[in-house]
Amino acid sequence: MFRKLLIPVLLMSTAPSAPTFDVGTPKGIDFVLEHSPTPKKYLIETMGGGVALLDYNNDGLLDVFFVNGGKITSEMPLPLSFDRNNPKYWNRLYRQNKDGSFTDVTAAAGLSKTGDGNYGMGVAVGDYDNDGYPDIYVTNYGKNILYHNNGNGTFTDVTAKAGVEAGGWSESAGWFDYDNDGYLDLFVTRYMEWDPAHNKDCGGYFHTYCPPAEYPMTTNILYHNNRDGTFTDVSKASGIAKKSRSLGVAFNDYDNDGYADIMVANDAVQEFLFHNNGNGTFTEVGLDAGVGFTDNGSPVSGMGVDFRDYDNDGLPDIVITDLARQVYVLFHNDGNGMFSYRSMETGLGVLTAGSSGWGMRLEDFDNDGWKDLFVVQSHVMDNVDQVTPSIHYLQPPLLAFNRQGRFEAGDVGTSRPLAYRGAAFGDIDNDGWVDVMTTAFDQHPLLFKNRGGSAHWLTISLRGTRSNRDGYGARVHVNGQSQYANAGGSYLSSSDKRVHFGLGGAKTADVEILWPSGIHQVLKGVQADQILEVREPEKP
Amino acid sequence: MIHALVLCLAIQASAVQTADQHQEAGIAALKAARNSEAIVEFKKVIELDPADAPGYYGLGVAYMQSADYGAAISPLKKALELDSTLTVVHLPLGYALLGQGYASEAITHLQKANDKAGLGIAQLETGDLPNAVQNLQAAVAARPKDPDMIYYLARATGLLSKQLYDMLEAAYPNSPRANLAAAENYAALRQQEEAEAHYKAALKQKPDLPGAHLALGVFYATASKWPEAEEEFREAAKQQPGNAEAAYRLGAALLQDGKANDARVELERANRLLPDMPETLVSLGKAESMENNSAAAEKAWSRVIELEKTGPLASQAHFGLAGIYRKQGKVEATAREMKLYQEAKQPVSQPQ
Numbered sequence: 001m002f003r004k005l006l007i008p009v010l011l012m013s014t015a016p017s018a019p020t021f022d023v024g025t026p027k028g029i030d031f032v033l034e035h036s037p038t039p040k041k042y043l044i045e046t047m048g049g050g051v052a053l054l055d056y057n058n059d060g061l062l063d064v065f066f067v068n069g070g071k072i073t074s075e076m077p078l079p080l081s082f083d084r085n086n087p088k089y090w091n092r093l094y095r096q097n098k099d100g101s102f103t104d105v106t107a108a109a110g111l112s113k114t115g116d117g118n119y120g121m122g123v124a125v126g127d128y129d130n131d132g133y134p135d136i137y138v139t140n141y142g143k144n145i146l147y148h149n150n151g152n153g154t155f156t157d158v159t160a161k162a163g164v165e166a167g168g169w170s171e172s173a174g175w176f177d178y179d180n181d182g183y184l185d186l187f188v189t190r191y192m193e194w195d196p197a198h199n200k201d202c203g204g205y206f207h208t209y210c211p212p213a214e215y216p217m218t219t220n221i222l223y224h225n226n227r228d229g230t231f232t233d234v235s236k237a238s239g240i241a242k243k244s245r246s247l248g249v250a251f252n253d254y255d256n257d258g259y260a261d262i263m264v265a266n267d268a269v270q271e272f273l274f275h276n277n278g279n280g281t282f283t284e285v286g287l288d289a290g291v292g293f294t295d296n297g298s299p300v301s302g303m304g305v306d307f308r309d310y311d312n313d314g315l316p317d318i319v320i321t322d323l324a325r326q327v328y329v330l331f332h333n334d335g336n337g338m339f340s341y342r343s344m345e346t347g348l349g350v351l352t353a354g355s356s357g358w359g360m361r362l363e364d365f366d367n368d369g370w371k372d373l374f375v376v377q378s379h380v381m382d383n384v385d386q387v388t389p390s391i392h393y394l395q396p397p398l399l400a401f402n403r404q405g406r407f408e409a410g411d412v413g414t415s416r417p418l419a420y421r422g423a424a425f426g427d428i429d430n431d432g433w434v435d436v437m438t439t440a441f442d443q444h445p446l447l448f449k450n451r452g453g454s455a456h457w458l459t460i461s462l463r464g465t466r467s468n469r470d471g472y473g474a475r476v477h478v479n480g481q482s483q484y485a486n487a488g489g490s491y492l493s494s495s496d497k498r499v500h501f502g503l504g505g506a507k508t509a510d511v512e513i514l515w516p517s518g519i520h521q522v523l524k525g526v527q528a529d530q531i532l533e534v535r536e537p538e539k540p
Numbered sequence: 541m542i543h544a545l546v547l548c549l550a551i552q553a554s555a556v557q558t559a560d561q562h563q564e565a566g567i568a569a570l571k572a573a574r575n576s577e578a579i580v581e582f583k584k585v586i587e588l589d590p591a592d593a594p595g596y597y598g599l600g601v602a603y604m605q606s607a608d609y610g611a612a613i614s615p616l617k618k619a620l621e622l623d624s625t626l627t628v629v630h631l632p633l634g635y636a637l638l639g640q641g642y643a644s645e646a647i648t649h650l651q652k653a654n655d656k657a658g659l660g661i662a663q664l665e666t667g668d669l670p671n672a673v674q675n676l677q678a679a680v681a682a683r684p685k686d687p688d689m690i691y692y693l694a695r696a697t698g699l700l701s702k703q704l705y706d707m708l709e710a711a712y713p714n715s716p717r718a719n720l721a722a723a724e725n726y727a728a729l730r731q732q733e734e735a736e737a738h739y740k741a742a743l744k745q746k747p748d749l750p751g752a753h754l755a756l757g758v759f760y761a762t763a764s765k766w767p768e769a770e771e772e773f774r775e776a777a778k779q780q781p782g783n784a785e786a787a788y789r790l791g792a793a794l795l796q797d798g799k800a801n802d803a804r805v806e807l808e809r810a811n812r813l814l815p816d817m818p819e820t821l822v823s824l825g826k827a828e829s830m831e832n833n834s835a836a837a838e839k840a841w842s843r844v845i846e847l848e849k850t851g852p853l854a855s856q857a858h859f860g861l862a863g864i865y866r867k868q869g870k871v872e873a874t875a876r877e878m879k880l881y882q883e884a885k886q887p888v889s890q891p892q
Contacts, residue, residue, distance in 0.1 A: 287878070290863060295826060296852075297859030297881055325764060338867060344798040345830060353764035353796065389730045390763035406798075 021399075021413035021436070021448035028102035029064070031092045033421070035441045036072035037382060041209045042199055044141045044169070045072060046380050047191070047247075049358075049421030049439040050122030050492030053428070054134045056109075057153055061096040062426050062496055064437055065111075066445060067120040067138055068092070076196040080142070084114040091120055091138060100429060110154045111136075111147060118142035122422070122492030126175025126184045128225060130469040137186065139170035139492070144188065148229075164223050164231050169194055174488030176251040176260045177468045178238075179280055180516045183225040184468050187262060189246035190218045206387045209380060212267045212301075217243040220264065224280075239282045240274055250307035250489035252316035253475060254289075255337055258518065260473050263291070265302030265320050271329075273318075288338075291318055291331045295341040300326045301380075304423075304491035308362040309333075309482045310346075310371050311405040316484060321357025321375055321491070324384075324391045328352040328375070347407040348373075351400055354391065356380065358491040359423025362402075363434050365410075367455035367502030369481060370402035372410070374448075376420030376438050394418055397438070397448070418443055426496025432457040432529055434500055456503040456528035458511075465536040466517035470497050473516035478509045503528050560588065566598050570605065578602040586615075593623035604632050609639035631655055638662050657683070661692050669700035716746035720755065727759050735759060748779055754786055761789070766796045777806070784814035792823050800830035818844045818853040825860050834864050845880075855885035 037045045050067040057063070070082025070089045083089050093109050094102035106112050114120060118140035125134045133149035143165040147155035159165050169191045175184040192215040202210035219241040223231035235241040240262070248265035255261070259276035266272060270292040274282035286292035293299055300322040310317050315333035322328060328348045331339035343349050352375075360375040377395035384391050394417035400407035418440035428435040433450035440446065458478060462471025462485050474485040476499050483499040503509055511523040515536050526532060566581030579602045585595035600616035603609070616633040619626055634649035635658055643665035650659040660675030676693040683689050705721045712718050723738035739756040742749055757772030770793035776786040791806035804827035810820045825840035837860065844857035862877035 288866065290866065293859070295829075295860065295863070296856050297885065334867075342798075344796060345800070347798060349796045349798060350766045353766055389732050 020411045020451055022451055023412075023414040023446055023448055025444040026100065026102055026447050028097070028104070029094055029445055030104070031066045031068070031094070031445055032088075033066070033068060033439045033441055033443060033445070034071070034089055035069040037441075038072050038074045039207075040074045040076075040196075040199060041202070041207060042072055042076070042196060043194060043209050043215075044119050044121075045069070046209055046382065046441075047171070047421075048119065048121045048492070049441065050120070050139070050172075050494075051359075051422040051424045051437050051439050051445065052123040052125045052136065052487075052494035053424040053426035053437055053496045054125045054136070054487075054494065056093065056134055056136075056149060057095065058133065060430070061098070062428050063096050064094045064102065064424075064445070065123055065125075065136060066092045066094075066439060067123050067422075067492065068114070070119040072119070078197075080117045080119075080196070082117065082119045082142075084116050084118060084120075087112070090114060096428070105153070108153065110156065113157065114138070115140070115143060115145060118145070121170060122172050123494050124173040124175055124186070125487050125494040125497070126186075126472065127469045128175065128184045128186070129229060130183065130464075132469060134470075134497075137164070137173055137175070139166070139173050139188065141169045143167055144170050144173070158229065161229060162231050163233070164188075166190070166221050168218060170221075171247045172249050172488075172490075172492050174249050174251060174486070174494075175470075175472060176262075176486060176488070177225075177473050177516055178222070178260050178262075178276055178282075179224070180259065180467070180473070180518075181225075181227070182464070182466060182468050182517065183227045184470065184472060185225050186223040186231065187240075187249055187251075188221040188223070189249050189264060190220055191247060191267070192216060192245050193218050203387070206383060208383060208387065212245045215245075217245050217269070219243055220246050220249075234280070238280060239284070242272065242284055244269055244272060246272070247303045248305035248320070248489075248491050250305045250318075251473070251486050252307035252484045253473070254307070254316050254333055256315075256475075258514075258516075260516075263305055263307045263318055265305035266299070267301050267303070269299050271299070271302055271320065285337075290339045290341070294326075294329060294343070300329055302329070304358050304360040304375070304489075306360060306362050306489040308371060308484065308489075310362050310373075310402060312370065312481050314477070314482050316482075317362075319360065319362060319373065321360050323356045324354050324379060328355070328357055328373075346405065347400070351407060351409055352398065355395060355398060356391075357398065358421045359438065359493050361423065361425045361490055361495065363425050364402075364500065364502035365399065365434055365450060366401060366453060367433065367457045367504065369479070369502050369504045370404060371481075372402045373400040373407055374398070374412075374423065374425070374436055375400075376423045376436075376440075378417075378419040378421070378440070382419070392417065395420070397423075397436075413448060414446075418446075421491065422493045423490050424493045424495045425490070427459060427498070427500065427531075430459075430531060432459060432531075434496075456505065456507055458501045458503055458509050458526065458528055459498050459531045460501075460511065460513075461498045461531060461533045462513070463533060463535045464515065464517075465538050466519060467515045467536055471515065471536065472497070474499075475514040477512040477514075479503060479506055498531070560585070562588070563592075563595065563598070566595075566602070570598070570602055573605070575602050575606040579606070582615075591622055593619045593626050596622065597626060597629055600629070600636070601632055604636060609636040612636040613640065627652065631658075634658055634662070638665075641665075657689060660696065664692060664696045664699070669696055669703055672696040673700055714745075716742045716749045716752070719745065720749065720752055723759075724755065727762075732763065750780070753779060754783070754789065757789060757793070761793065766793055769793050770797065782813060784810045784817070784820075787813060788817065788820045788823070791820075791827070795823055795827055795830075798830070800827045803827040804831065816843065816847055818848050818857075821847075822853050822856050822860075825857065829860060829864070834868070838864055845884075850884050850886065852885065855881050858884055 048069045052065040053062045095105045122139040124137045133151045136147040138145045148158045171189045173188040224234045245267040262274040264272035273286045302320045304321040318331040320329040332342040356379040357375040362371040375398040379393045399410040399412040401410045420440045422439040433452040436448040464471040476483045478501040487494045487497045509526045513521040562584040569578035582599035596615040596619035600612045603612035630649040631653035634646045637646035643662040646662045656675045657679035663672035719738045719742035726735035753772045753776035760769035773790035787810035791803045794803035807824040821844045825837045828837035841857035848854040858881035865873040
């Protein structure tokens with residue numbers, strides 16, 4: 001069932017309960033991420049690779065959706081094609097079978113049409129019409145596509161009707177309910193104003209991908225869900241239309257006011273934190289909140305982002321992945337609307353000084369009650385080894401265990417370096433241990449399958465009634481830990497929507513859920529080691 | 541230079557009782573930069589009086605002023621042949637010879653003219669690097685904004701450095717210092733593996749080789765290998781407890797690993813050994829801030845901006861101060877520091 005391709009997993013050498021992963025490509029998955037590098041060094045070549053874990057057919061097993069790049073040639077004649085009708089460049093949906101293998105259902109599901117002229121980037125999953133089936137939004141260089149899940153194993157492209165094509169160069173996107181009206185809205189990051197005709201030559205002798213500042217900034221987009229299958233672009237009215245070069249987005253309610261805030265990872269310019277004013281507008285507070293720059297006052301090349309509570313103080317913190325020499329950024333939520341830069345104190349300064357990170361997440365991989373950090377890595381420049389020999393294009397992923405607030409290197413299960421990009425997180429085999437599906441250029445996807453251990457766990461599947469059906473935006477507290485329900489974050493990717501808790505030695509859990517509707521739900525003495533479906537009460 | 545030469549020429553001319561209208565016309569033409577006319581006039585002088593040394597000198601200077609160094613050499617040499625006491629000839633002759641590539645011959649004249657700049661360049665050309673460096677240093681001190689002089693000094697010191705390294709490696713190929721030199725060369729060439737191997741070889745041969753742990757630490761830090769860097773800096777600080785750089789670098793490495801208290805101790809030590817280094821103070825402020833010692837951080841960063849008004853260290857200090865004031869709810873002070881932070885990080889204009 002699990003076809004091993006890589007180095008045998010090393011045995012745990014530190015704490016006996018520390019998990020490692022079995023690393024390989026699951027049986028039935030033959031997708032290859034085609035990015036088509038050319039001598040022209042078109043920047044889109046090195047930026048794609050989204051992946052999603054979703055249960056599209058509601059059979060209780062996570063399925064996988066991969067976003068493909070496209071064919072690029074040096075000349076790139078107009079109109080742009082990217083040869084997306086060629087099956088080699090399709091996006092792919094794989095249905096998980098009961099034996100853990102996967103079946104390619106792309107064509108049958110109606111997902112083979114990716115749109116000529118679209119070079120694939122990322123994916124966001126959410127049930128925007130509350131029909132109980134997850135829908136898929138694909139971001140592209142070109143026009144984005146919204147696929148509505150018909151509930152019968154097929155999807156329909158509803159982009160035109162929904163009005164969410166965006167255009168330009170979209171990157172990460174995410175579903176969230178910013179106005180708590182019970183319907184998911186959509187945030188789309190966009191990178192820059194670029195087209196092949198205006199591509200530049202950079203790097204002199206070495207000829208490298210251009211730094212982002214070579215191209216003009218652009219704006220992100222916020223689509224408000226009109227509850228009738230259509231959306232309205234409220235970017236300007238909501239106050240999020242600040243120009244930047246955005247790559248990653250994550251959501252959480254950092255000030256516990258009941259409204260989802262937005263953290264945007266920007267490339268080599270100030271990071272954005274959009275505070276939700278609760279009236280349909282946002283205020284960008286990155287500098288005032290202390291998350292605009294590092295402690296040097298310097299921007300980083302923000303790529304992936306997560307917005308979760310790493311130190312179990314009940315407040316969501318922020319982690320941003322970036323390029324080597326910059327150190328992954330950790331902003332600690334101080335609880336008064338302000339954050340402190342804590343990359344060094346948490347050990348990330350040493351662990352990540354030479355790393356370049358993309359897809360990532362804070363998640364409890366060893367179920368000890370503390371969220372660890374997993375990052376897929378690779379530099380953006382495929383010839384960086386020539387330019388700066390101490391920095392590497394191909395890198396293995398990083399697993400950093402959280403030891404009560406300080407991160408320590410863990411054994412990820414492989415030392416093989418690749419050009420990783422996307423990472424989606426979820427419990428593929430429903431064993432209570434979080435797995436990671438990854439993408440890398442020119443490679444079959446690799447699944448980091450958690451080998452598990454003896455610690456207890458609890459996974460909660462939320463079902464909103466007054467709130468949005470997915471329960472996105474619910475704040476869940478379990479045994480002193482907190483989680484925020486949302487499939488977004490990471491880079492270009494969408495994770496298992498269920499919320500996961502490691503319980504360590506605890507065999508029961510007290511669960512408190514603050515639904516976006518405002519309903520407060522408490523469950524006492526919940527048995528550990530189960531996937532618990534929690535339905536939002538109809539009445540407060 | 542040319543103006544001075546013309547003045548000297550005028551003095552010479554006035555001292556010669558047989559000086560005629562051509563001589564005076566030549567001098568006037570030189571002063572007015574009518575070089576072709578000057579050449580004609582001085583040629584007439586020496587045609588009328590073939591033993592007139594100032595006439596030859598004037599002709600040489602006119603050629604020099606026309607940038608025809610090759611043509612200048614002959615009349616200048618003739619001037620000295622006729623009158624060896626005519627010392628003003630040495631300077632233009634030295635430059636004329638240097639300009640034509642006759643550096644060895646130029647040296648004699650430039651020494652007599654006591655011109656450090658020309659002499660240093662001539663010595664650089666002939667490979668007399670130690671003397672070239674000495675004379676060019678004096679020239680740069682006298683003309684600190686002359687890019688040509690700075691260039692020649694940089695070139696001379698670089699070549700001298702290479703010459704000494706070559707000598708070290710040739711004469712003592714397996715010595716610890718030769719390994720250290722090779723390591724530094726490989727590091728400069730960004731050949732990481734070779735550099736690390738030579739650093740380690742040097743330290744294996746002589747574990748207490750002065751400067752080696754510090755150099756290896758810097759090498760590791762540059763490659764973002766902070767645990768290894770910390771170990772080397774610790775050794776360096778142990779070997780040389782009075783070395784402020786070792787203490788600073790150890791503090792910075794500890795800071796990178798989030799060991800704020802240990803970092804603070806080393807950075808305070810560095811600041812005692814070599815007070816008021818802005819780099820040390822910026823890092824000290826960070827260590828204090830990480831330990832929530834806002835007052836101490838404020839003190840360190842305030843000192844930085846007393847020392848440096850612009851540049852990356854000043855901008856970091858202002859940004860750090862803004863962070864302190866923001867958390868203290870000091871809105872105006874925060875806004876002021878953020879403004880100064882923006883101003884300080886602007887690129888500094890280059891010296892003219």
